[in-house]
Amino acid sequence: MNKFIVTAGAALAVVVAAAIGTASVRADEAIHPVKTDGLKPLGTTWAKVNPYRGNKLAIKIGADAFNQNCARCHGLEAISGGIAPDLRFLPEGAEGDEWFAYRVQNGSVRDGRVYMPKMYPTLSQETLWAIRSWLDTVRQDN
Numbered sequence: 001m002n003k004f005i006v007t008a009g010a011a012l013a014v015v016v017a018a019a020i021g022t023a024s025v026r027a028d029e030a031i032h033p034v035k036t037d038g039l040k041p042l043g044t045t046w047a048k049v050n051p052y053r054g055n056k057l058a059i060k061i062g063a064d065a066f067n068q069n070c071a072r073c074h075g076l077e078a079i080s081g082g083i084a085p086d087l088r089f090l091p092e093g094a095e096g097d098e099w100f101a102y103r104v105q106n107g108s109v110r111d112g113r114v115y116m117p118k119m120y121p122t123l124s125q126e127t128l129w130a131i132r133s134w135l136d137t138v139r140q141d142n
């Protein structure tokens, strides 16, 4: 085999690997359950406002849970690369809580296409409010 073909083949393999990498940002990828030991249990009735706001342990758990379950679409540190909304700009307080809770429970499906999978109940209410608590710490004003 001539050297050029070998090199071209290797380059193609890199391109294919990159394409597979991109394809891994997919709605149906596994959601990873998170341990929330130490946080007050919340059960299955959703709170109206974040019960953990400002809670240090919740913020720590939430940072981790975000990296594992949200960052692939919403970006590391919640800085969006454009595939999904930038969650640093969610409204503060109860207004943002309500929208956040709605979205994580329902996901986003339009015309049968899953833009965002439902996060609940694979992720518990505790985990999701922990993520919201962490998001508060990186919040930006519009």
Ligand code: HEC
Pocket: 025, 026, 027, 028, 066, 069, 070, 071, 072, 073, 074, 083, 084, 085, 086, 087, 090, 099, 100, 103, 104, 108, 109, 115, 116, 117, 119, 123, 131
């Ligand atoms: C597969 C990609 C994907 C994953 C994973 C994902 N999201 Fe989303 N999310 C989206 C998309 C796309 C939208 C916009 C949906 C729309 O506008 O219909 C969105 C919207 C949202 C919104 C509403 C934002 C707004 O400005 O309206 C919230 C809140 C949200 N996601 C939270 C989360 C959280 C928390 C996680 C992790 C537990 C998560 N998402 C995981 C793709 C994703």
